[in-house]
Amino acid sequence: MTANTTLPGAGGIPLEAQQVLNQIEEKKSKYRRNMIIAFVVLIIFMVTTLIVLGLDFKFMAKWLPFILAGSGYTFLVAFLAISLACILAVVGALGRLSTNPIFNSIATSYVSLIRGTPLLVQVYMWYLALPQIGKALEAYGIPGIQRLLTLPAVPAGILALGVCYGAYMTETVRAGIQSIKIGQTEAAKALGMTKAQTMKRVIFPQALRVIIPPVSNEFIAMIKDSSLVSLMGVWELSYRAIKVGRRHFQSLEMLIMVAFIYWIMCMILQFVQEKIERHMARGDRRIS
């Protein structure tokens, strides 16, 4: 992590070398200091802008609890949708890599179809169009199918987001699996492992490390895209902010507030991501 200027054998390091080491250390601490200064200046700049704009902070404080109450939906939708997406992604990736023509073609068309259509259309498809499909099927003689396919807003949103993100993440997982060198598979095979054991014990744990950063990306995007469920009238974060802002003609306050709430949520996620990445980097020579 940092340079070892105080190795156990520090006494043996020649003076010039010690000076070079000190210079390197000095440069590093300077860089850290300047970084902090830059951040502080940026924050001051942002805060002053907010004050100069003449925001009604009292108004913001008054509505904060109401807006925050919507974050429950945001988390619920995002969490369940990402769980669904992860499952779909692993199954999808295995399908994309499968030599079985049926699995492979299903997975390939899933990815192609979902990635090729707007999420907005998909959300409405689950919510508004699915009942119609149900009706058609019921007409063919499947009883109760229409009721089953008429989804409430939140489940429809979770399905729409999960299925959509699952398609994108399928490609991420596939690329992660393919990034593991063939020698690993061969070593596992040579030990007598079955295909499933090889995937579970050898390939997937290593692929996971490669996959975590892009998947966190999806996770963060998902938190924000969860606001799409507001299209179906769910009172989640952004829907509440927009409603309140419009009613009181103070949209700026509400939008800035809700933007900050999203930002903080995503910063927490990013922190978690870094933690996981560091944990996964065990056994890596670069970070010891």
Next chain:
Amino acid sequence: MTKNSTPMVKITNVHKVFGGTLHVLCGIDLEVNKGETIVILGASGSGKSTLLRCINFLEEPTAGTIEVDGIAINAGENDKTRENHILDIRKKTGMCFQSFNLFPHMTVLENIIEGPVTVLGQKKKQAIVYAEELLDWVGLTEKRDEHPSRLSGGQQQRVAIARSLAMKPKVMLFDEPTSALDPELVGEVVDVMERLAKEGMTIIAVTHEMHFARDVADRVFIMDGGNWIEEGPPEKIFNNPEHQRTRQFLAHIL
């Protein structure tokens, strides 16, 4: 030695064709007895590694029969038992690769117990006891909890050997185990291979380590263009080769 019993490895008329046109192995026969050490020599591209990889079906032979410790698989047959037979052969054969191929996300100990625990279904505790014996045997006890990336190439290859031995294999296959190593690290790996041979392991090795071929091997095979061109005890191959190609090849590497 034990010439009377049936061979541990029996390769009959094995062909391997890559991509429909590249004929790498052209009807190879090989019988290896229990406890024998075989070294295969030959120019690069002559098919040595492919033959070795056919023995544990990392490559599927295009034609011919592979038999290891009584389990025979014909290239042509394609029934339900085939997959299981391949797994059985792999359990009986250990393989060491040129690039070690240790599992980087596991510690040294975890690498060694992976086979016994996952494939053979052993209890972890029991596997660890044997793994520690093996680590001691390859002289790496103190590296038990390190990850492979913190080990030198020679140490990694010794762990890889221990990982294979943890499966208690009947045959060990070495695919150029020292080719990726710095010269000063070759000795420690060859040393382990030599001890393994002395303890009665059946070994088939593709290697350029002439010392190993000369002093440890019971028989040396020379391959060229997917065929044996010469075989015999090392004294004969090295001191009195019959074939012109053998002489050329030896002149190149000695």
